[in-house]
Amino acid sequence: MPPIKKGKKTTREPGRLSQLVRFLWGPGRPVLVVGAAIAALAVAWYAVWRRVGPGVLASESYRVTPEKVDMTPPPPWIRSDVRAEVFRSASFERSLRLTDDDLTERIAGAFALHAWVARVRRVEKRHPARIVVDLEYRRPVCMVEVLGELLPVDAEAVLLPKEDFSPVEAARYPRLVGVKTPPVGALGERWGDARVIGGAAIAEVLADVWEEMNLAVIVPSEPPIPGVAADLTFTLVSRLGTRIFWGRAPGRDGPGEIPAQDKLARLEDYFQRYGTLEGRGGPQELDIYQLRLGARPGRQAE
Numbered sequence: 532m533p534p535i536k537k538g539k540k541t542t543r544e545p546g547r548l549s550q551l552v553r554f555l556w557g558p559g560r561p562v563l564v565v566g567a568a569i570a571a572l573a574v575a576w577y578a579v580w581r582r583v584g585p586g587v588l589a590s591e592s593y594r595v596t597p598e599k600v601d602m603t604p605p606p607p608w609i610r611s612d613v614r615a616e617v618f619r620s621a622s623f624e625r626s627l628r629l630t631d632d633d634l635t636e637r638i639a640g641a642f643a644l645h646a647w648v649a650r651v652r653r654v655e656k657r658h659p660a661r662i663v664v665d666l667e668y669r670r671p672v673c674m675v676e677v678l679g680e681l682l683p684v685d686a687e688a689v690l691l692p693k694e695d696f697s698p699v700e701a702a703r704y705p706r707l708v709g710v711k712t713p714p715v716g717a718l719g720e721r722w723g724d725a726r727v728i729g730g731a732a733i734a735e736v737l738a739d740v741w742e743e744m745n746l747a748v749i750v751p752s753e754p755p756i757p758g759v760a761a762d763l764t765f766t767l768v769s770r771l772g773t774r775i776f777w778g779r780a781p782g783r784d785g786p787g788e789i790p791a792q793d794k795l796a797r798l799e800d801y802f803q804r805y806g807t808l809e810g811r812g813g814p815q816e817l818d819i820y821q822l823r824l825g826a827r828p829g830r831q832a833e
Contacts (some may be wrong), residue, residue: 532534532797537689544707545751548725552818555585558616558687564638565566566811575725577623588705589693590806591628592629592658592660593628593658593659593660594626594628594629594660595632595634595656595660595662596627596660597614597615599660599661599662599666600614600618600638600662600676601661601662601663601664602614602642602663602664602665602666603646603664603665603666603667603668605634605668606668606670607669607696608670608671608696609647610694610695611647611691611692611695611697613642613645613647613648613684613685615645616645616646617641617642618641618811619643621637621641621644622744623637623641629656629658630659634656634662635654635655635656636668637661638654638664639651639654639664642654642664642666642795644719644721645719646690646691646692646718646719647668647669647691647692647719648666648667648668648669648719649662649667649668649669649685650666650667651665651666651667652666652667653665657743658802664713667699669685669689670685670686671684671685671691671696671704671706672686672704672705672731672734672735672738673684673704673706673707673730673731673734673749673751674683674686674696674701674704674705674706674707675706675710675722675730676708676710677710677711677713678713678714680693681693681696681701681706682714682739683695683696683701683704684722684727684731685757686731686732686734686735687721687728687731687733688722688724688731689719689720689721689722690716690717690718690719690720690722690729691716691718691719692723696753699826703773704734704748705730705734705737705739705741705746705748705749706728706748706749707726707727707734707748707749708748708749708750709726709750709751710724710726710727710730710751712724720758724749724761725763725792726782727752728780729763729765729779729780729783730749730751730765730779730780732780732782732791733749733767733780733781733791734749735776736781736792736794736795737767740795740798740802741797743802744798744802744808745765745769745770745808746768746769746770747763747768747769747770747805748767748768749765749766749767749777750765750766750767751763751764751765752765752766753762755768763779763780763783764776764777764778764779765778765779769814771809771813771814772809772813772814773809773810773814773815773816773817774814774815774816774817775798775808775816775817775818776816776818776820777794777795777819779795783804787820789819789820790818795821797823798822801817801822805826809811
């Protein structure tokens with residue numbers, strides 16, 4: 532038998548697939564692969580977005596209209612459409628988009644300018660298009676009688692829209708008389724007269740007892756020194772004619788001045804004892820500084 536020849540072992544060259552695997556999974560290669568994949572996806576997404584993006588942003592899900600603004604419900608004394616008036620005065624109309632960088636700032640600024648808005652606490656935007664506006668509203672405390680009109684103001688003497696009040700509704704508020712100057716500013720701005728500033732502050736103190744005590748008007752004095760607000764004093768007058776000397780407005784310190792809440796407590800005590808501010812024979816004069824707990828009626832007005 533002829534001897535068997537042993538042949539040389541041959542080694543097969545690695546296939547292309549094996550070479551690719553070794554290349555991809557070599558040292559540091561996985562990070563490179565992932566980065567390349569992300570870059571490819573980004574390029575593809577950008578190309579797609581350039582074609583469809585404008586249409587998406589123009590859709591209803593991104594357009595902000597008045598109906599898509601949820602604001603704090605206004606209190607019952609506000610009859611006007613605050614939301615519609617804000618959009619109209621700011622000329623927003625169809626120009627607002629959810630993607631606008633300054634959207635919340637623009638909306639907050641527009642609402643802050645409305646006469647009924649005391650403060651914008653928060654503005655949020657949500658998708659699909661929805662804006663949430665948290666507001667603090669102004670509260671009317673009295674009507675200022677000037678130039679034949681009754682103009683509402685809040686406790687800070689800020690002028691409010693008179694159109695929201697019917698004559699019957701306006702009559703329920705304290706009425707400040709003796710004001711000689713019209714408002715110096717527009718709606719939503721402070722009146723600028725010390726009589727109005729002081730009278731409004733007093734009206735706020737008396738808001739909860741005004742109707743019960745049958746009070747009618749607040750009358751400011753003529754200051755001894757023109758233009759010096761600290762010299763102003765105020766008198767309350769009931770519907771039947773009783774006059775109550777109230778003194779200075781809250782926050783106006785002076786010799787022997789009594790805090791506003793102490794004045795209110797004295798007036799409430801008197802009213803609870805007698806059930807009225809009038810005297811036995813009719814209208815009378817009362818001085819809040821002389822009135823003490825359990826005090827008897829003063830002299831009748833002549």
